[in-house]
Amino acid sequence: MTLSTPATTLAYFGVDALIDDDTRDLQAAVRGFVDRRIRPEIATWYEQGRLPVRDLARELGELGVLGMHLSGYGCAGTSAVAYGLACFELEAGDSGLRSLVSVQGSLAMYAIWRFGSEEQKQQWLPRMAAGEAIGCFGLTEPDFGSDPAGMRTRARRDGDDWVLDGTKMWITNGSVADVAVVWARTDGGVRGFLVPAGTPGFTAPEITRKLSLRASVTSELVLDDVRLPADAMLPEAAGLSGPLTCLNEARFGIVFGALGAAHDCLETTIAYARSRQIFDKPLAAYQATQLKLADMGLELGKGMLLALQIGALKDAGTLDHRQISLGKLNSVREAIAIARECRAILGAAGITLDYPVIRHSANLESVLTYEGTSEVHQLIIGQVLTGHAAFK
Numbered sequence: 001m002t003l004s005t006p007a008t009t010l011a012y013f014g015v016d017a018l019i020d021d022d023t024r025d026l027q028a029a030v031r032g033f034v035d036r037r038i039r040p041e042i043a044t045w046y047e048q049g050r051l052p053v054r055d056l057a058r059e060l061g062e063l064g065v066l067g068m069h070l071s072g073y074g075c076a077g078t079s080a081v082a083y084g085l086a087c088f089e090l091e092a093g094d095s096g097l098r099s100l101v102s103v104q105g106s107l108a109m110y111a112i113w114r115f116g117s118e119e120q121k122q123q124w125l126p127r128m129a130a131g132e133a134i135g136c137f138g139l140t141e142p143d144f145g146s147d148p149a150g151m152r153t154r155a156r157r158d159g160d161d162w163v164l165d166g167t168k169m170w171i172t173n174g175s176v177a178d179v180a181v182v183w184a185r186t187d188g189g190v191r192g193f194l195v196p197a198g199t200p201g202f203t204a205p206e207i208t209r210k211l212s213l214r215a216s217v218t219s220e221l222v223l224d225d226v227r228l229p230a231d232a233m234l235p236e237a238a239g240l241s242g243p244l245t246c247l248n249e250a251r252f253g254i255v256f257g258a259l260g261a262a263h264d265c266l267e268t269t270i271a272y273a274r275s276r277q278i279f280d281k282p283l284a285a286y287q288a289t290q291l292k293l294a295d296m297g298l299e300l301g302k303g304m305l306l307a308l309q310i311g312a313l314k315d316a317g318t319l320d321h322r323q324i325s326l327g328k329l330n331s332v333r334e335a336i337a338i339a340r341e342c343r344a345i346l347g348a349a350g351i352t353l354d355y356p357v358i359r360h361s362a363n364l365e366s367v368l369t370y371e372g373t374s375e376v377h378q379l380i381i382g383q384v385l386t387g388h389a390a391f392k
């Protein structure tokens with residue numbers, strides 16, 4: 001590597017040397033898809049507040065990224081690091097695209113793969129891996145986000161059937177999903193249920209007027225006396241640990257994904273600063289600009305090294321979920337700081353969709369909140385460091 005002008009900020013850190021050839025090829029294939037299919041369209045989709053989820057799901061299925069870190073049932077069975085780097089490339093395109101893949105693979109498919117019966121796996125996973133069926137994951141409720149233990153959605157037995165009542169809120173892919181994984185309180189604790197779209201009493205109105213994650217479908221799930229057969233319950237998930245285990249999978253993807261958004265912001269801004277002439281010289285040639293770019297590049301590289309370490313621990317089978325909190329907190333917090341700083345360096349141009357930066361910045365507001373807010377991850381880390389739980 002020549003240190004004079006590295007191709008990208010991460011090349012400066014020699015990150016590629018930590019990634020094997022097959023994983024690098026896979027990452028390049030995802031980057032190619034994003035360059036070809038997403039970058040030319042994303043500003044328009046964002047402005048219109050839509051994402052062609054069904055078309056994209058099929059294409060992402062062909063690319064092999066849906067449930068890619070799971071094995072069997074048509075899933076690719078890649079390493080955790082490969083999945084993380086795919087999330088990095090997808091989120092460099094848009095957080096909405098990465099959210100689609102995270103919810104499909106790490107939340108809905110993972111819940112079925114880890115906690116489902118053999119029949120449930122056979123019924124859903126191959127079609128979901130191919131992008132022919134779309135899943136969503138309903139945990140959050142209007143009054144219970146950070147504290148899902150308070151959930152009010154109930155499932156009661158009626159003969160052999162289950163009857164579900166309640167409302168879930170902020171559910172990615174909800175209105176377009178073929179199957180919703182819904183978590184509900186039963187007399188025996190929290191259990192997961194597979195609710196197919198079209199089940200009487202089940203509706204999923206879309207949430208509009210969002211100014212973040214506009215290229216992503218976000219919905220309410222309304223369950224009004226929804227009757228399900230006994231075999232709709234996920235047999236192996238008992239208690240809140242079921243959904244929380246799934247959240248850890250999705251958080252892992254965000255550790256890498258948020259850095260993808262930051263990387264896109266920084267590379268865009270470096271290129272802009274090198275070409276933008278201010279007072280007869282490039283913006284990039286001013287000390288004030290370089291101090292900002294240097295700090296942002298350092299945070300991006302440090303974040304990637306932490307992400308790769310978390311990925312290596314996951315691949316070794318030794319990752320503790322509380323270590324994911326280190327990465328989720330750091331990646332998203334630094335990514336949003338980078339996006340905001342980059343926006344300012346772009347000046348007025350930075351407020352338009354002609355550049356990806358303000359879109360990433362607005363998206364990262366959602367990423368900061370979902371999958372455990374920054375405060376929740378700080379509290380998890382604080383508990384590890386002190387031995388005291390300070391959640392309540």
Ligand SMILES: Cc1cc2nc3c(=O)[nH]c(=O)nc-3n(C[C@H](O)[C@H](O)[C@H](O)COP(=O)(O)OP(=O)(O)OC[C@H]3O[C@@H](n4cnc5c(N)ncnc54)[C@H](O)[C@@H]3O)c2cc1C
Binds near residue numbers: 140369372373
């Ligand atoms: C675009 C988008 C997509 C989403 N997709 C899904 C999905 O697919 N499925 C799903 O189930 N959910 C989804 N969510 C919901 C998300 O997980 C919740 O928004 C998140 O858990 C936070 O819950 P809340 O919004 O109710 O905020 P609250 O829990 O009400 O938090 C409000 C504030 O209080 C802080 N806070 C909470 N607890 C403490 C504490 N103990 N000490 C100090 N401060 C605290 C929080 O950090 C936050 O700043 C999505 C959210 C968004 C925005």
